[in-house]
Amino acid sequence: xxxxxxxxxxxxxxxxxxxxxxxxxxxxxxxxxxxxxxxxxxxxxxxxxxxxxxxxxxxxxxxxxxxxxxxxxxxxxxxxxxxxxxxxxxxxxxxxxxxxxxxxxxxxxxxxxxx
Amino acid sequence: xxxxxxxxxxxxxxxxxxxxxxxxxxxxxxxxxxxxxxxxxxxxxxxxxxxxxxxxxxxxxxxxxxxxxxxxxxxxxxxxxxxxxxxxxxxxxxxxxxxxxxxxxxxxxxxx
Numbered sequence: 651x652x653x654x655x656x657x658x659x660x661x662x663x664x665x666x667x668x669x670x671x672x673x674x675x676x677x678x679x680x681x682x683x684x685x686x687x688x689x690x691x692x693x694x695x696x697x698x699x700x701x702x703x704x705x706x707x708x709x710x711x712x713x714x715x716x717x718x719x720x721x722x723x724x725x726x727x728x729x730x731x732x733x734x735x736x737x738x739x740x741x742x743x744x745x746x747x748x749x750x751x752x753x754x755x756x757x758x759x760x761x762x763x764x765x
Numbered sequence: 766x767x768x769x770x771x772x773x774x775x776x777x778x779x780x781x782x783x784x785x786x787x788x789x790x791x792x793x794x795x796x797x798x799x800x801x802x803x804x805x806x807x808x809x810x811x812x813x814x815x816x817x818x819x820x821x822x823x824x825x826x827x828x829x830x831x832x833x834x835x836x837x838x839x840x841x842x843x844x845x846x847x848x849x850x851x852x853x854x855x856x857x858x859x860x861x862x863x864x865x866x867x868x869x870x871x872x873x874x875x876x877x
Contacts, residue, residue: 686868691870692870693769693855693857693868693869693870693871694808694855694868695868696865699865739807739808741808752798752810752813752821752823753798753800753808753866755800755807755808757806757807758807
């Protein structure tokens with residue numbers, strides 16, 4: 651069973667417009683959520699995170715929104731730039747005693763920003 | 766500071782062989798996690814090590830194993846390789862395991 655779902659395998663937007671990437675989760679124990687970006691031939695790089703006690707977190711052009719009742723989060727990129735073209739992974743974790751976290755990832759959404 | 770280093774970057778094996786992948790974490794990071802990335806399944810958690818102890822394990826068969834050394838470097842081993850083991854194997858490190866993970870570039874394994 652897939653606990654973190656990214657239902658859109660791909661998304662294409664024009665440069666300067668908003669990109670909205672969506673993620674749904676099923677495990678109500680998840681209390682920490684992250685977005686990673688991955689370029690080809692590189693490992694995923696951390697982008698932004700949000701704790702379940704918040705509903706919004708902003709970092710420059712990137713904003714993550716969390717709707718706990720709907721078990722849904724989204725990543726907004728404004729304005730989108732061609733360099734943002736990459737695969738975006740949503741990840742979630744449930745904090746464990748002892749500090750060990752196992753991240754559960756979605757399958758990713760490939761974002762293409764067209765000049 | 767240097768990032769997470771994984772070796773080898775690419776390798777080709779045949780069914781039935783075994784493979785060992787290596788990961789050097791960021792200096793000072795004591796937690797090392799391993800993930801498998803395949804086109805169909807995305808990134809799946811294999812295991813996490815902290816201070817030479819396996820602290821967390823994913824749902825993979827016993828053919829997949831790992832270890833961590835006193836300098837925090839980690840290795841993972843896959844025995845009796847199957848075609849379905851072809852994947853990108855990613856190592857990630859963090860200070861304690863309860864932080865954001867920093868990933869290496871991965872080791873791409875092809876099983877023929």
